[in-house]
Amino acid sequence: MRELALQQTVCSWYVVYTYPHYEKRILNQSKKIGIHCFLPTKKVVKQWSDRRKIVDEPLFPNYVFVYVEEQARFRLLDITGVSRYVAFDGKPVVVSEEEMNTIKKLMIEPEVTVERELQSGSKVLITEGPFIGIEGVIFQKKGKTRFGVRIPVLNHSISVEIPASSFSRI
Template sequence: MNWHLIHTKPRQEQIALTNLQQQGYECYLPVRRYEAQASSGLVIMAEPLFPRYLFIRIGSGNQAKGWGPVRSTRGVSRLVCFGNDPAKADDKLVDALRLCDGRIQSLPAFSHGDRVVVDYGPLNGLEALYQTHEGEKRAMILIEMLSRPTIVRIDRQHLRKIG
């Protein structure tokens, strides 16, 4: 059994993955998780690590499933080939990606220097400059208080990006 690559139709990685798995193929779609600002606060989103590509495991020999059903699966554009040979991916690569899958760090929704507004508590409505994140939920912001800049630590969910 070897891992191969499939090129999917634009933004149809999940559709191709679901349809291939329903046909009994072993597939893997590595994803990257990141934080995004939503009206309800920060939410964790996921997107393919390699847009338009997913891994599929197919064996060789008489007992193996063929490529025919894969080519005609909804969401699949084509097989990735070098010449006439389907591209193979090393088992170690796929295993390493799977190990990192749960540990891929979510990216902060804010960058150093972003203008933000506090939308909760006694600082509600005050504008600030985002400095850095502290842990998973807290951030350091710079607020002007009493005519001087002051560092304040606050939950990131209570910040909203301006602009």
């Protein structure tokens, strides 16, 4: 009986698919009902006819990461703007702690870029700097060395520019 109680309190990371431009609203509403969320953002300069402004935009449009118990995840579907959970074979996909930590580490870099298709390159391990210990692919883009990590649940990759001295080939 005690084991069952312990299993019910285990939280996992899931990804919800949202309506366009609802990511921040969902983040705020989920906090109000006690569900922890993570919304990776990037700073973008927006130009209007009368001004320029730096705004935070979601790194992965239409996606929000949620950390919730299995039974409580259905409460999130009541929030306006949540379309569904990202699922495979009808079951919501669980994102590993390792993948979440990698995304959070890469968010330190202000010039993080989302890549639809990760270019082919050598597998490497970062050996120094803020991304130490992360495995990924090194490739060239516009004459610069970039480090990319694939996020399988979203079918996207994230890449950052890094110095050539901070990695070793695997």
